[in-house]
Amino acid sequence: MTTPGPKVNYELAPGGVPTIFSVVTRNGRSDDAIGPVAGDVGMWLRISSLDGGYALHCSSDGRAWQLVRQFTLDFPAPVRVGLEAQSPIGKGCRAVFENVQLTNSRLEHLFDGR
Template identity: 45%
Template sequence: MTTELPPFFSAESIAACESAHAHGAGVEMTSGAATDLFTDPGNGHAEASAAVLTRAVNGPSFQFSARVQPGLRSTFDAGALLVRTDDSHWAKLCLEQAVDGAPTAVSVVTRHLSDDANGWSLPGADAWMRISRDGETFAFHVSTDGAVWKLLRIFSLPAHGSVEIGVVAQSPMGEGCSVEFTELTLHPHALSDPRSGA
């Protein structure tokens, strides 16, 4: 007997987001053209036009993960996981099309201004991504099989109590990007060793 998993995001929040559609227990997000979530470190311009769907999570520790499958067509098209403490403090873990055309693990940490860093190229536009929290310390991990995780970044955000977690679809230089987010999970405990990814 198969038990259907409940949706990760509420039906109300999905219905309220024009860019989101339920996909079994997961969700499909579609961004519009020229959309991004980024605060330019050069001029301070904040762009918040990307398709974003979030939910609140309480507690000082968690692990939030999903399989991310973006339809990459243009430079900087991406599907991402998001953690946000307020409008000026947030971070996203992206599967993004880099300037050279390769699907790439990318991290953006924003403390008023965005700190954008490319990680490594991935074999395709399909990866498991995870955000973990332990107090005000966060870690980004990426996996190509959902079992073995590799650390991309450890950083801090001012996080007192509840934070938002969610998913993002963006297409800063393109005509739009559709992203499937499946295998969405939330575990209410910290990693024993963020650097090992275990």
């Protein structure tokens, strides 16, 4: 059985344009969504838990956030979080994860991610 969960990705779209994608997996089925076009120098990505739901945000500068997706998932605690870099097709990739944080704070505004 596939573990339920979300992911937010910075990846190349089929046309080679860096784009934000999100995936939510439930009952072994994935629901993929294409988000905003991203810059080619990296992005800030965030997953937030909020009152039984979750929100995915992206930012080009780590200060101004854009909502990518919100959703609920019904699965038992504890919630596990991880980072991953992959290149399932192509020549490979290089990924650098910087300023990784796990915080216990509450979003004041869901849509702008503050």
